[in-house]
Amino acid sequence: MKIITKKQVQNRLRRVEGQVRGLQKMVDEEKYCIDIITQSSAVRSALSAVEDLVLENHLSEHVIHQVKQGQEKKAIGEIISVFKKSKKK
Amino acid sequence: MKIITKKQVQNRLRRVEGQVRGLQKMVDEEKYCIDIITQSSAVRSALSAVEDLVLENHLSEHVIHQVKQGQEKKAIGEIISVFKKSKKK
Protein backbone atom coordinates (compact mmCIF):
# COMPACT_ATOMS: atom_id res chain seq x y z
CA MET A 1 0.00 0.00 0.00
CA LYS A 2 1.25 3.52 -0.69
CA ILE A 3 2.66 4.96 2.55
CA ILE A 4 0.34 7.96 2.51
CA THR A 5 -2.72 5.70 1.99
CA LYS A 6 -1.56 3.32 4.70
CA LYS A 7 -1.29 6.19 7.21
CA GLN A 8 -4.76 7.45 6.26
CA VAL A 9 -6.29 3.99 6.54
CA GLN A 10 -4.65 3.35 9.89
CA ASN A 11 -5.87 6.69 11.27
CA ARG A 12 -9.39 6.01 10.10
CA LEU A 13 -9.44 2.51 11.52
CA ARG A 14 -8.26 3.82 14.88
CA ARG A 15 -11.10 6.33 14.81
CA VAL A 16 -13.53 3.53 13.90
CA GLU A 17 -12.27 1.51 16.87
CA GLY A 18 -13.01 4.49 19.12
CA GLN A 19 -16.48 4.82 17.60
CA VAL A 20 -17.21 1.15 18.26
CA ARG A 21 -16.21 1.61 21.89
CA GLY A 22 -18.45 4.68 21.95
CA LEU A 23 -21.28 2.46 20.74
CA GLN A 24 -20.64 -0.03 23.55
CA LYS A 25 -20.83 2.84 26.03
CA MET A 26 -24.12 4.03 24.54
CA VAL A 27 -25.56 0.53 25.01
CA ASP A 28 -24.23 0.27 28.56
CA GLU A 29 -25.78 3.63 29.41
CA GLU A 30 -29.13 2.65 27.85
CA LYS A 31 -29.11 5.46 25.29
CA TYR A 32 -32.11 5.84 22.99
CA CYS A 33 -32.28 3.05 20.36
CA ILE A 34 -32.58 5.46 17.44
CA ASP A 35 -29.38 7.24 18.51
CA ILE A 36 -27.54 3.93 18.73
CA ILE A 37 -28.68 2.94 15.24
CA THR A 38 -27.71 6.35 13.87
CA GLN A 39 -24.24 6.07 15.40
CA SER A 40 -23.79 2.53 14.08
CA SER A 41 -24.75 3.73 10.58
CA ALA A 42 -22.04 6.38 10.89
CA VAL A 43 -19.46 3.72 11.74
CA ARG A 44 -20.51 1.71 8.69
CA SER A 45 -20.08 4.81 6.53
CA ALA A 46 -16.60 5.33 7.96
CA LEU A 47 -15.67 1.72 7.13
CA SER A 48 -17.12 2.11 3.68
CA ALA A 49 -14.91 5.16 3.10
CA VAL A 50 -11.90 3.10 4.20
CA GLU A 51 -12.87 0.48 1.60
CA ASP A 52 -12.99 3.18 -1.09
CA LEU A 53 -9.45 4.23 -0.19
CA VAL A 54 -8.17 0.66 -0.22
CA LEU A 55 -9.91 -0.06 -3.51
CA GLU A 56 -8.41 3.05 -5.08
CA ASN A 57 -5.00 1.89 -3.92
CA HIS A 58 -5.70 -1.60 -5.22
CA LEU A 59 -6.67 -0.33 -8.64
CA SER A 60 -3.66 1.92 -9.05
CA GLU A 61 -1.13 -0.49 -7.56
CA HIS A 62 -2.22 -4.01 -8.36
CA VAL A 63 -4.74 -3.86 -11.17
CA ILE A 64 -2.55 -1.79 -13.46
CA HIS A 65 0.26 -4.23 -12.79
CA GLN A 66 -1.97 -7.27 -13.28
CA VAL A 67 -3.24 -5.96 -16.62
CA LYS A 68 0.28 -5.32 -17.82
CA GLN A 69 1.23 -8.86 -16.79
CA GLY A 70 -1.69 -10.36 -18.70
CA GLN A 71 -3.58 -11.34 -15.52
CA GLU A 72 -6.68 -9.50 -16.64
CA LYS A 73 -9.16 -12.26 -15.76
CA LYS A 74 -8.00 -12.34 -12.12
CA ALA A 75 -8.07 -8.54 -11.86
CA ILE A 76 -11.60 -8.26 -13.25
CA GLY A 77 -12.95 -11.15 -11.20
CA GLU A 78 -11.72 -9.57 -7.99
CA ILE A 79 -13.14 -6.14 -8.75
CA ILE A 80 -16.54 -7.62 -9.58
CA SER A 81 -16.54 -9.64 -6.37
CA VAL A 82 -15.66 -6.55 -4.31
CA PHE A 83 -18.35 -4.59 -6.14
CA LYS A 84 -21.00 -7.17 -5.22
CA LYS A 85 -19.91 -7.22 -1.58
CA SER A 86 -20.02 -3.44 -1.38
CA LYS A 87 -23.70 -3.46 -2.22
CA LYS A 88 -24.73 -5.62 0.67
CA LYS A 89 -25.72 -4.03 4.01
CA MET B 1 -33.36 -2.25 26.21
CA LYS B 2 -34.47 -5.78 27.10
CA ILE B 3 -31.70 -7.45 29.15
CA ILE B 4 -31.33 -10.34 26.73
CA THR B 5 -31.03 -7.98 23.75
CA LYS B 6 -28.58 -5.77 25.62
CA LYS B 7 -26.32 -8.76 26.34
CA GLN B 8 -26.47 -9.85 22.69
CA VAL B 9 -25.71 -6.35 21.42
CA GLN B 10 -22.80 -5.95 23.83
CA ASN B 11 -21.31 -9.28 22.80
CA ARG B 12 -21.60 -8.43 19.14
CA LEU B 13 -20.06 -5.00 19.58
CA ARG B 14 -17.13 -6.52 21.45
CA ARG B 15 -16.61 -8.90 18.56
CA VAL B 16 -16.83 -5.96 16.13
CA GLU B 17 -14.16 -4.14 18.13
CA GLY B 18 -11.92 -7.19 17.80
CA GLN B 19 -12.60 -7.33 14.06
CA VAL B 20 -11.64 -3.67 13.67
CA ARG B 21 -8.37 -4.34 15.48
CA GLY B 22 -7.89 -7.31 13.17
CA LEU B 23 -8.33 -4.94 10.22
CA GLN B 24 -5.65 -2.62 11.63
CA LYS B 25 -3.30 -5.57 11.88
CA MET B 26 -4.04 -6.57 8.29
CA VAL B 27 -3.12 -3.07 7.16
CA ASP B 28 0.06 -3.02 9.27
CA GLU B 29 1.09 -6.36 7.80
CA GLU B 30 0.41 -5.18 4.24
CA LYS B 31 -2.20 -7.84 3.54
CA TYR B 32 -3.74 -7.98 0.06
CA CYS B 33 -6.15 -5.08 -0.56
CA ILE B 34 -9.01 -7.33 -1.66
CA ASP B 35 -8.79 -9.29 1.61
CA ILE B 36 -8.88 -6.06 3.63
CA ILE B 37 -11.97 -4.84 1.75
CA THR B 38 -13.66 -8.23 2.21
CA GLN B 39 -12.96 -8.16 5.93
CA SER B 40 -14.22 -4.57 6.26
CA SER B 41 -17.45 -5.56 4.45
CA ALA B 42 -17.89 -8.34 7.01
CA VAL B 43 -17.56 -5.82 9.85
CA ARG B 44 -20.21 -3.63 8.22
CA SER B 45 -22.51 -6.63 7.98
CA ALA B 46 -21.96 -7.34 11.67
CA LEU B 47 -22.85 -3.73 12.56
CA SER B 48 -25.86 -3.91 10.32
CA ALA B 49 -27.07 -7.00 12.19
CA VAL B 50 -26.63 -5.11 15.47
CA GLU B 51 -28.82 -2.34 14.06
CA ASP B 52 -31.51 -4.89 13.18
CA LEU B 53 -31.51 -6.13 16.78
CA VAL B 54 -31.69 -2.61 18.19
CA LEU B 55 -34.47 -1.67 15.78
CA GLU B 56 -36.45 -4.75 16.72
CA ASN B 57 -36.08 -3.77 20.36
CA HIS B 58 -37.05 -0.20 19.55
CA LEU B 59 -40.18 -1.27 17.76
CA SER B 60 -41.36 -3.62 20.49
CA GLU B 61 -40.42 -1.36 23.41
CA HIS B 62 -40.80 2.25 22.34
CA VAL B 63 -42.96 2.31 19.22
CA ILE B 64 -45.76 0.27 20.71
CA HIS B 65 -45.68 2.57 23.72
CA GLN B 66 -45.54 5.70 21.59
CA VAL B 67 -48.51 4.60 19.51
CA LYS B 68 -50.53 3.88 22.62
CA GLN B 69 -49.61 7.33 23.95
CA GLY B 70 -50.74 9.03 20.75
CA GLN B 71 -47.18 9.93 19.70
CA GLU B 72 -47.60 8.26 16.34
CA LYS B 73 -46.08 11.07 14.27
CA LYS B 74 -42.80 10.94 16.24
CA ALA B 75 -42.69 7.15 16.05
CA ILE B 76 -43.23 7.06 12.29
CA GLY B 77 -40.81 9.91 11.58
CA GLU B 78 -38.03 8.13 13.45
CA ILE B 79 -38.57 4.80 11.73
CA ILE B 80 -38.52 6.43 8.30
CA SER B 81 -35.33 8.30 9.14
CA VAL B 82 -33.65 5.09 10.34
CA PHE B 83 -34.88 3.31 7.20
CA LYS B 84 -33.26 5.94 4.97
CA LYS B 85 -29.97 5.80 6.87
CA SER B 86 -29.89 2.01 6.62
CA LYS B 87 -29.84 2.23 2.84
CA LYS B 88 -26.69 4.29 2.63
CA LYS B 89 -23.30 2.53 2.36
Add this chain to the structure above:
Amino acid sequence: MKIITKKQVQNRLRRVEGQVRGLQKMVDEEKYCIDIITQSSAVRSALSAVEDLVLENHLSEHVIHQVKQGQEKKAIGEIISVFKKSKKK
Protein backbone atom coordinates in the same frame (compact mmCIF):
# COMPACT_ATOMS: atom_id res chain seq x y z
CA MET C 1 -53.28 3.79 0.45
CA LYS C 2 -54.04 7.46 1.00
CA ILE C 3 -55.24 8.97 -2.30
CA ILE C 4 -52.49 11.60 -2.34
CA THR C 5 -49.78 8.96 -1.74
CA LYS C 6 -51.29 6.69 -4.36
CA LYS C 7 -51.17 9.48 -6.98
CA GLN C 8 -47.54 10.27 -6.06
CA VAL C 9 -46.51 6.63 -6.21
CA GLN C 10 -48.26 6.12 -9.56
CA ASN C 11 -46.57 9.21 -11.04
CA ARG C 12 -43.17 8.08 -9.83
CA LEU C 13 -43.63 4.55 -11.14
CA ARG C 14 -44.63 5.91 -14.54
CA ARG C 15 -41.45 7.99 -14.56
CA VAL C 16 -39.44 4.90 -13.54
CA GLU C 17 -40.97 2.99 -16.46
CA GLY C 18 -39.83 5.76 -18.79
CA GLN C 19 -36.34 5.64 -17.27
CA VAL C 20 -36.13 1.89 -17.82
CA ARG C 21 -37.08 2.38 -21.46
CA GLY C 22 -34.40 5.09 -21.60
CA LEU C 23 -31.92 2.53 -20.32
CA GLN C 24 -32.92 0.08 -23.05
CA LYS C 25 -32.32 2.82 -25.63
CA MET C 26 -28.89 3.57 -24.15
CA VAL C 27 -27.97 -0.10 -24.51
CA ASP C 28 -29.32 -0.29 -28.08
CA GLU C 29 -27.31 2.80 -29.02
CA GLU C 30 -24.15 1.39 -27.41
CA LYS C 31 -23.75 4.25 -24.94
CA TYR C 32 -20.72 4.29 -22.64
CA CYS C 33 -20.95 1.58 -19.92
CA ILE C 34 -20.31 4.03 -17.08
CA ASP C 35 -23.22 6.21 -18.23
CA ILE C 36 -25.53 3.18 -18.35
CA ILE C 37 -24.53 2.14 -14.82
CA THR C 38 -25.01 5.70 -13.56
CA GLN C 39 -28.47 5.86 -15.10
CA SER C 40 -29.43 2.47 -13.67
CA SER C 41 -28.30 3.63 -10.19
CA ALA C 42 -30.59 6.64 -10.61
CA VAL C 43 -33.53 4.33 -11.37
CA ARG C 44 -32.78 2.30 -8.25
CA SER C 45 -32.75 5.50 -6.20
CA ALA C 46 -36.12 6.45 -7.64
CA LEU C 47 -37.57 3.04 -6.70
CA SER C 48 -36.06 3.33 -3.27
CA ALA C 49 -37.81 6.68 -2.80
CA VAL C 50 -41.09 5.02 -3.83
CA GLU C 51 -40.50 2.39 -1.15
CA ASP C 52 -39.99 5.13 1.46
CA LEU C 53 -43.34 6.63 0.51
CA VAL C 54 -45.12 3.29 0.66
CA LEU C 55 -43.50 2.45 3.99
CA GLU C 56 -44.54 5.78 5.42
CA ASN C 57 -48.08 5.06 4.31
CA HIS C 58 -47.88 1.55 5.73
CA LEU C 59 -46.73 2.80 9.10
CA SER C 60 -49.39 5.46 9.41
CA GLU C 61 -52.23 3.37 8.01
CA HIS C 62 -51.67 -0.25 8.92
CA VAL C 63 -49.13 -0.35 11.75
CA ILE C 64 -50.99 2.08 13.95
CA HIS C 65 -54.13 0.05 13.35
CA GLN C 66 -52.35 -3.27 13.97
CA VAL C 67 -50.91 -2.04 17.25
CA LYS C 68 -54.31 -0.85 18.41
CA GLN C 69 -55.73 -4.28 17.48
CA GLY C 70 -53.04 -6.10 19.45
CA GLN C 71 -51.31 -7.43 16.30
CA GLU C 72 -47.98 -6.02 17.38
CA LYS C 73 -45.92 -9.12 16.59
CA LYS C 74 -47.09 -9.16 12.97
CA ALA C 75 -46.48 -5.44 12.60
CA ILE C 76 -42.96 -5.59 13.99
CA GLY C 77 -42.00 -8.72 12.03
CA GLU C 78 -43.03 -7.09 8.76
CA ILE C 79 -41.13 -3.87 9.42
CA ILE C 80 -37.96 -5.77 10.31
CA SER C 81 -38.25 -7.88 7.17
CA VAL C 82 -38.69 -4.76 5.00
CA PHE C 83 -35.75 -3.15 6.78
CA LYS C 84 -33.50 -6.09 5.93
CA LYS C 85 -34.59 -6.12 2.31
CA SER C 86 -33.95 -2.40 1.98
CA LYS C 87 -30.29 -2.93 2.82
CA LYS C 88 -29.60 -5.31 -0.02
CA LYS C 89 -28.33 -3.95 -3.34
Add this chain to the structure above:
Amino acid sequence: MKIITKKQVQNRLRRVEGQVRGLQKMVDEEKYCIDIITQSSAVRSALSAVEDLVLENHLSEHVIHQVKQGQEKKAIGEIISVFKKSKKK
Protein backbone atom coordinates in the same frame (compact mmCIF):
# COMPACT_ATOMS: atom_id res chain seq x y z
CA MET D 1 -20.62 -4.01 -25.59
CA LYS D 2 -20.04 -7.68 -26.40
CA ILE D 3 -23.02 -8.99 -28.40
CA ILE D 4 -23.82 -11.72 -25.88
CA THR D 5 -23.76 -9.24 -22.96
CA LYS D 6 -25.87 -6.77 -24.93
CA LYS D 7 -28.54 -9.44 -25.54
CA GLN D 8 -28.53 -10.43 -21.86
CA VAL D 9 -28.79 -6.82 -20.71
CA GLN D 10 -31.61 -6.08 -23.16
CA ASN D 11 -33.56 -9.15 -22.03
CA ARG D 12 -33.16 -8.23 -18.38
CA LEU D 13 -34.18 -4.63 -18.95
CA ARG D 14 -37.29 -5.77 -20.78
CA ARG D 15 -38.15 -7.96 -17.80
CA VAL D 16 -37.51 -5.01 -15.46
CA GLU D 17 -39.89 -2.90 -17.53
CA GLY D 18 -42.54 -5.60 -17.08
CA GLN D 19 -41.89 -5.70 -13.36
CA VAL D 20 -42.32 -1.92 -13.09
CA ARG D 21 -45.67 -2.20 -14.88
CA GLY D 22 -46.53 -4.99 -12.45
CA LEU D 23 -45.77 -2.61 -9.61
CA GLN D 24 -48.09 0.01 -11.10
CA LYS D 25 -50.82 -2.59 -11.26
CA MET D 26 -50.24 -3.55 -7.62
CA VAL D 27 -50.66 0.08 -6.62
CA ASP D 28 -53.79 0.52 -8.76
CA GLU D 29 -55.29 -2.59 -7.18
CA GLU D 30 -54.43 -1.41 -3.66
CA LYS D 31 -52.24 -4.40 -2.83
CA TYR D 32 -50.72 -4.65 0.65
CA CYS D 33 -47.91 -2.09 1.20
CA ILE D 34 -45.39 -4.69 2.36
CA ASP D 35 -45.90 -6.70 -0.83
CA ILE D 36 -45.38 -3.59 -2.96
CA ILE D 37 -42.14 -2.76 -1.12
CA THR D 38 -40.94 -6.37 -1.47
CA GLN D 39 -41.62 -6.32 -5.20
CA SER D 40 -39.88 -2.96 -5.63
CA SER D 41 -36.81 -4.34 -3.80
CA ALA D 42 -36.78 -7.22 -6.27
CA VAL D 43 -36.76 -4.78 -9.18
CA ARG D 44 -33.82 -2.94 -7.63
CA SER D 45 -31.96 -6.24 -7.29
CA ALA D 46 -32.61 -6.97 -10.95
CA LEU D 47 -31.24 -3.56 -11.95
CA SER D 48 -28.26 -4.09 -9.71
CA ALA D 49 -27.50 -7.38 -11.46
CA VAL D 50 -27.69 -5.54 -14.80
CA GLU D 51 -25.12 -3.07 -13.47
CA ASP D 52 -22.80 -5.94 -12.51
CA LEU D 53 -23.00 -7.27 -16.06
CA VAL D 54 -22.32 -3.87 -17.59
CA LEU D 55 -19.43 -3.24 -15.19
CA GLU D 56 -17.91 -6.60 -16.04
CA ASN D 57 -18.14 -5.70 -19.70
CA HIS D 58 -16.69 -2.26 -19.00
CA LEU D 59 -13.72 -3.71 -17.17
CA SER D 60 -12.89 -6.28 -19.82
CA GLU D 61 -13.52 -4.02 -22.80
CA HIS D 62 -12.63 -0.47 -21.87
CA VAL D 63 -10.48 -0.61 -18.74
CA ILE D 64 -7.99 -3.06 -20.17
CA HIS D 65 -7.76 -0.86 -23.26
CA GLN D 66 -7.46 2.33 -21.21
CA VAL D 67 -4.65 0.88 -19.11
CA LYS D 68 -2.77 -0.21 -22.19
CA GLN D 69 -3.18 3.30 -23.63
CA GLY D 70 -1.83 4.94 -20.47
CA GLN D 71 -5.24 6.34 -19.47
CA GLU D 72 -5.05 4.73 -16.05
CA LYS D 73 -6.16 7.79 -14.08
CA LYS D 74 -9.42 8.07 -16.06
CA ALA D 75 -10.05 4.33 -15.74
CA ILE D 76 -9.54 4.28 -11.97
CA GLY D 77 -11.53 7.46 -11.36
CA GLU D 78 -14.52 6.04 -13.20
CA ILE D 79 -14.47 2.71 -11.36
CA ILE D 80 -14.27 4.45 -7.98
CA SER D 81 -17.17 6.72 -8.90
CA VAL D 82 -19.28 3.73 -9.97
CA PHE D 83 -18.32 1.92 -6.77
CA LYS D 84 -19.54 4.82 -4.64
CA LYS D 85 -22.81 5.07 -6.54
CA SER D 86 -23.43 1.35 -6.16
CA LYS D 87 -23.44 1.68 -2.40
CA LYS D 88 -26.24 4.17 -2.26
CA LYS D 89 -29.84 2.92 -1.92
